[in-house]
Amino acid sequence: MNALDQQTRLYLVVLEPEKDSTRLLHHVKQKAKMRNTSLQAIAIGDPSLSTFGLRNKEKFQRILNLTKQMGVTINFVRGTGAIKQIRRIIAQKEEEGYVIDSINFGVERQPSFFQRLGAPLFKRLASSLDKAYSIQLIYLDSYAINSQPFQYLLKINLKDIFYSLLAVLFATLGIELLHLFWPESMPITQAKNKAIIYMIACAYSASRYGLVCGILAAVTSFLVMGVLYIQPYGGLVLNDVNDALSLGLFLTAAAIIALFGSRDHQVKHMLRRRMKRLESLLQMHHITIKNQTPKEAIKALDENLSHILETEVVFFLPSPTNPRKLSTLFNDELKLSKQDEATLQTCWDECKTTGAGTVHHSDANWRFEPLIAAEHVIGVIGVFIKSPSVLTNSYSKLLSSIADQAALIIERIELGYIAEESRVQAEREKLRSMLLSSVSHDLKTPLASVIGSLSVFRSMGTKLPEQQQITLIDTALQEAQRLDSFITNILDMTRLESGQVELKEEWVDVARMTQDVAKRLKNRLASHKLMVVSNESFDILADDIMTAQVLQNLLDNAVKYTKAGTQIDVGWHVQDGKFELFVRDHGEGIREDKLDKIFDKYERIHKQDNQVAGTGLGLSIAKTVMLAQGGDITVHNHPQGGAIFTMKFNQWRAGTSSKEEAA
Amino acid sequence: MPLKNNTILAIDDTASIRTFLKISLEAYGAKFIEAASASEGLELFKESLPDLVVLDLGLPDRDGLDILPEIKQYNGEKKPRVIILSVRKEQQTKQRAKELGADAYLTKPFMVEDLMELIHDTLGESS
Numbered sequence: 001m002n003a004l005d006q007q008t009r010l011y012l013v014v015l016e017p018e019k020d021s022t023r024l025l026h027h028v029k030q031k032a033k034m035r036n037t038s039l040q041a042i043a044i045g046d047p048s049l050s051t052f053g054l055r056n057k058e059k060f061q062r063i064l065n066l067t068k069q070m071g072v073t074i075n076f077v078r079g080t081g082a083i084k085q086i087r088r089i090i091a092q093k094e095e096e097g098y099v100i101d102s103i104n105f106g107v108e109r110q111p112s113f114f115q116r117l118g119a120p121l122f123k124r125l126a127s128s129l130d131k132a133y134s135i136q137l138i139y140l141d142s143y144a145i146n147s148q149p150f151q152y153l154l155k156i157n158l159k160d161i162f163y164s165l166l167a168v169l170f171a172t173l174g175i176e177l178l179h180l181f182w183p184e185s186m187p188i189t190q191a192k193n194k195a196i197i198y199m200i201a202c203a204y205s206a207s208r209y210g211l212v213c214g215i216l217a218a219v220t221s222f223l224v225m226g227v228l229y230i231q232p233y234g235g236l237v238l239n240d241v242n243d244a245l246s247l248g249l250f251l252t253a254a255a256i257i258a259l260f261g262s263r264d265h266q267v268k269h270m271l272r273r274r275m276k277r278l279e280s281l282l283q284m285h286h287i288t289i290k291n292q293t294p295k296e297a298i299k300a301l302d303e304n305l306s307h308i309l310e311t312e313v314v315f316f317l318p319s320p321t322n323p324r325k326l327s328t329l330f331n332d333e334l335k336l337s338k339q340d341e342a343t344l345q346t347c348w349d350e351c352k353t354t355g356a357g358t359v360h361h362s363d364a365n366w367r368f369e370p371l372i373a374a375e376h377v378i379g380v381i382g383v384f385i386k387s388p389s390v391l392t393n394s395y396s397k398l399l400s401s402i403a404d405q406a407a408l409i410i411e412r413i414e415l416g417y418i419a420e421e422s423r424v425q426a427e428r429e430k431l432r433s434m435l436l437s438s439v440s441h442d443l444k445t446p447l448a449s450v451i452g453s454l455s456v457f458r459s460m461g462t463k464l465p466e467q468q469q470i471t472l473i474d475t476a477l478q479e480a481q482r483l484d485s486f487i488t489n490i491l492d493m494t495r496l497e498s499g500q501v502e503l504k505e506e507w508v509d510v511a512r513m514t515q516d517v518a519k520r521l522k523n524r525l526a527s528h529k530l531m532v533v534s535n536e537s538f539d540i541l542a543d544d545i546m547t548a549q550v551l552q553n554l555l556d557n558a559v560k561y562t563k564a565g566t567q568i569d570v571g572w573h574v575q576d577g578k579f580e581l582f583v584r585d586h587g588e589g590i591r592e593d594k595l596d597k598i599f600d601k602y603e604r605i606h607k608q609d610n611q612v613a614g615t616g617l618g619l620s621i622a623k624t625v626m627l628a629q630g631g632d633i634t635v636h637n638h639p640q641g642g643a644i645f646t647m648k649f650n651q652w653r654a655g656t657s658s659k660e661e662a663a
Numbered sequence: 664m665p666l667k668n669n670t671i672l673a674i675d676d677t678a679s680i681r682t683f684l685k686i687s688l689e690a691y692g693a694k695f696i697e698a699a700s701a702s703e704g705l706e707l708f709k710e711s712l713p714d715l716v717v718l719d720l721g722l723p724d725r726d727g728l729d730i731l732p733e734i735k736q737y738n739g740e741k742k743p744r745v746i747i748l749s750v751r752k753e754q755q756t757k758q759r760a761k762e763l764g765a766d767a768y769l770t771k772p773f774m775v776e777d778l779m780e781l782i783h784d785t786l787g788e789s790s
Contacts (some may be wrong), residue, residue, distance in 0.1 A: 068784035437751075441721060444750040449679035455774040456687040468686050475679045 009037040010098040012106050014086070015067065015074075016121060017052075017060040018043050023115075023351070024106035024138050025063070026372050032036070033525065034324075037101055040093070041072050042086060045079045052079075069375055076554045082121065090133070102134040102529065113158035134519040138352070147598055162207035164213035171201040171229070188609055194229055195250045196204050200589035202254040203557050206261030207577045214258025277398045280308035284405050297413040299330055300531060305381075312384035315371075315406075324349075326380060336366070344368050347380050356385040367391075373411035381406060422657075442486055478523055489617045492549065496624050503543040509655060510538045510572055510581060517551045518570075524556065527564040533571035537655025540579055546625045547647075550633070553618035554583040554645050562587030562642070578631075579652035584644040589637040599623040599636055664692030669786060670711055672696045674704035674727070677717035682772075684717065687775050701725035708734055712741055715786060717778075718765075720749035720756075727754075728763060735764035744785045748773070750785065 013028045016019045025041075032039040045052050047061040067074055071259075077085035090100060104124040126135055148407060175194050178185055185193070192637025198221035231242045284304065298315050305313040314334060318328035326348055328334055336344065343361045347354040347368035354360035355367040364487045367385055371378040383402050453476040461469050495501045514532055518525065540547075551570075558568045562585045569584040590598060622645075626633040631649045638644045669694045673684050681697045688695045695753055696711050698704035702723045708716065720727035727747065728746045734745055746767045747760050757768050 441750050445677055445721075446679075448750070448773065449677065449683065451772040452680060452775055453683040455776060456683045459776055460687065460690055464686065464690060472683060472686060475682050479679050617738055 007609065008098050009035075009101045010093055011037055011039045011101055011102045012042055012074040012090070012093075013039065013072075014042045014044065014103065014121065015060075016106070017047070017056045017079075019106050019140055021063050021106050021140065022061065022066065022372065023140055024104065025070065025352040026370070026377055027073075027138050028104045028376060029072070030349065034349055036520055038073050038098065039073045040065050042089060043067075043074050043076050044082050046076045050303060051265060066375070075360055082393065087129065088126060090129075100133055102136045104136045106140040107137045107142050109172050159542055160209035160213050161216060164201075164217045165220060167201040167205050168198065168217050168224060171197050171221065172224055175229075180187035192246070195246060198250070199254055202432075203257045203261050206258035207264050208263050211258055211262030214262050215255060215600055218251060218254035218258055221254065222247060225250070256519060274394065276308075277394075281398075281401060281405060284409060285400070292356050292415055294410060294414045295329060298410060301409065302330060305402065305406070309383060309402075311386055314382040315386075316348070316368075316382060317380060318348075318381040324602070340364055344380060344382065348377075351377055353400065355382075356388065358393040361506055363388075367399060369399055371403055371410065373407040376393065378407050378410055424603060427478050431439065439490060443483065446479040446483040446486070450476045450483070453479070474523075481523065485552075489548070489553070489621060492546075492621050493617045493624075496628075497619065501546070501628075503546060503625070506544055507539040507653070508542050508544045508547065510540055511535070511655070513544065513548050514551065514570055514581075517548050517555065520556055521552060524559055525568070528559055528562065529565070529567040530555075531567055531569050532571050534573065536572075538572060538574075538579060540581075540649045540654050541651035542629050542631075542649060543625070549645060550622040550625050551581070551583070554647075556582055557618060557645075558585040558587075574652070579649040580646050581649070582644055584638055586642040589641060590635065590643045592637075595635060595637075599633070665787075666691040666697075666734055667781070668692075668721045669715065670694040670697065670713040671715040671717060671782075672695065672704065672708055672711060672728060673717040674701065674722065675698055675701075675717070676700060676721070677719070679688070680748075683722035683775065687779075691779070694770050701727070701730050702730045703732060705730055708743075712739060712743065714747045716743055718745055718747050720747060720751060728759060731760065731763045731765060746778075746785060748778075 011028055011032050012564050013021075013024060015024075019555060031040060043060075043064060045060070047057045047064065052060075064074060077089065093100060103122075103125070105120075107120065107122070122135055122137065175197055202217040202221060203215055205217035226247060230240075230247065284301065298317070302315055314328055315330055318325045319325050326344060339361065339519075340355075343354045343364050346352070346360055347370055351370045351372070352358075353367070354358070354371050355364040356362065357367060365385060367383045368380050369383070371381055383399055454471045457469065457472045457476075461472065464472075492501070510533075511532075518530055518532070537598065555568065555570070562568070566586045568586075570582070571584075572581040573578065574580070599622070622633050626647055629649070630651075631647065633645065633647050635643060635645050664690060669692075671726045673681055673688075675681055675684075675697075677698050679701070681741065683701070683707050685695050685697065694714065696707055698707045701724050702722060704716075704718075704722075706710045718727050718731065718734070722759055727749070731747075734743060737739065737743070746769060747765045748771055749756070750771045752770045762767055765783055770780060
């Protein structure tokens with residue numbers, strides 16, 4: 001036997017216009033995917049042609065569009081003489097080198113009137129084919145095959161039985177009372193009126209509680225009457241033919257009334273159920289969708305449906321690692337029997353409804369419906385069927401509708417989520433490129449000053465007055481230092497963000513740290529007046545280097561934002577149990593609405609920021625570092641003008657070093 | 664003094680760049696005027712009507728490319744030359760500058776000799 005090339009095996013699916021072939025398509029497509037065979041469709045009639053009858057035109061067009069979207073080639077045949085044309089197509093495919101694996105048709109379990117006229121297409125094709133081809137029939141609708149004949153034998157609960165017996169009891173009481181107070185109306189021997197009273201009780205029971213309760217009431221009434229009111233009293237013996245006939249007729253009449261009465265009950269019950277189910281379909285769409293991840297949506301659907309259907313509902317989705325296997329997202333405690341698992345797998349593999357009430361495992365406890373969205377199958381929904389009596393035709397249809405709706409909802413949310421994700425991603429990319437150009441600008445500008453100044457010095461330095469020579473060298477030096485500051489900030493920020501910085505905890509002499517920073521920034525601070533306004537000695541528990549960096553950034557900012565010649569104050573004190581180190585400038589202060597955003601990364605208050613170090617990171621680093629040390633940094637405008645930045649430390653102690661002179 | 668009789672306006676928000684430009688251009692004999700923002704630059708331009716404008720793009724109030732047409736299309740006898748100085752080096756920025764009338768484009772950082780050569784070429788073309 002030659003090994004057949006997988007690719008040349010072909011499934012054919014026949015699409016007839018009067019049928020809703022959606023399930024058929026998904027089923028065959030899934031099968032073809034699983035077995036790696038090709039799939040082509042044969043459409044009976046072309047709806048785009050004017051000769052196509054108006055009936056079913058749109059419906060069929062939709063099916064064909066879906067077919068095209070799924071990437072399935074459509075071979076069109078004319079409605080008349082379809083059999084001959086199908087045979088011709090089969091021959092053509094075989095000539096092209098395909099081996100026809102099966103020809104798939106959709107059938108309806110409950111065909112419409114028109115479909116009942118004449119033999120179905122697949123039968124006619126089968127009989128006309130000379131070779132034996134495998135013809136597969138797939139059910140298009142989901143009717144329950146085992147629907148119970150006695151559908152009105154609904155839930156019987158003990159409460160209902162109790163109440164109907166109570167009705168009989170009341171009837172008896174009523175009769176006894178009448179005996180007591182109005183003896184003429186009810187001679188003991190007469191059964192007629194009593195029977196009618198009991199009849200009322202039976203009718204009530206049947207109408208209120210259903211057939212079984214009605215019959216129960218009838219039988220009970222019969223027995224009670226027989227014992228209490230028919231001679232001989234106290235025992236169920238029927239001597240009189242008349243009495244026997246009365247009782248017999250009573251029971252018959254009561255049974256008939258119970259039957260009719262229970263119909264009323266049944267209809268009421270059915271209507272109520274139907275309303276509830278319609279509501280449940282509508283409710284599904286009211287599940288909030290905004291900003292929900294697909295996972296959250298499925299969880300919400302899961303809970304919602306379990307509540308609506310009053311039974312366990314489980315969503316199965318393909319596991320990301322192995323799309324052939326399904327797994328649940330939330331119901332980890334769910335234990336399916338081996339058989340149920342196999343049923344579930346069949347549903348997924350073949351895209352069919354399986355489980356309770358279907359041809360696959362009709363006696364299973366679960367019913368599995370495939371979740372068919374617009375173009376592909378998302379997963380499977382499992383509904384626990386408590387008892388087979390629940391599986392009426394209308395219930396089956398409901399489950400099928402719920403599955404379809406759920407699939408659409410999930411798909412819609414997934415698509416929305418994907419769109420949102422890509423939008424967020426695009427925004428992130430945009431931000432990143434903006435950041436990059438900002439950083440690049442801030443690094444190149446001081447370098448331009450360094451290179452420019454030094455190149456002037458080199459080309460003409462000796463011919464320039466000494467003052468100008470010094471200016472050039474100074475400029476280059478300052479700008480190089482600024483660049484160093486930039487780079488430090490950027491590296492710090494990067495390290496902080498990637499969590500590589502470990503802040504030390506050591507006792508730091510505040511005054512000494514301040515002096516060190518002031519010295520480092522001597523050049524920068526030359527244009528301003530730095531005043532250290534405190535001189536008490538304190539130690540703070542902090543990271544020396546990083547805290548000094550924060551202080552340096554604050555001083556940098558103060559120089560940046562204020563006019564040359566103005567004063568910058570640095571000081572410290574204890575306030576509200578915390579140690580505070582502040583930097584205050586005498587500039588114009590900061591706009592009120594920017595005060596809380598000022599610590600954000602790359603937030604620039606003025607556009608003049610372009611010219612100075614920090615790349616907008618200085619304050620952001622300050623905030624991060626202070627928070628990481630268990631402290632904080634705040635800003636507010638000083639009442640007498642200028643901005644004041646306050647670093648707050650949790651742990652401090654009186655200083656041990658000798659006091660130093662303020663700068 | 665190669666730049667004698669030339670007025671050069673430098674519009675750049677970075678003070679240290681204006682510093683070395685001033686020193687070098689004045690050493691070459693030019694009359695040097697500086698501005699730190701686009702609005703200041705336009706004002707000074709209309710007042711002084713320089714022969715050459717050295718224009719930075721990353722200005723605080725308006726983009727340099729924004730005021731470039733205003734400078735080039737200014738109705739006067741003297742048609743000023745404009746040299747763009749910028750850290751931006753993308754081809755499309757350079758193209759755009761050229762379309763808007765820039766006579767030359769120099770990316771930062773640069774050596775003053777390169778700037779001098781460009782100035783020489785640019786001003787040399789004027790009649």
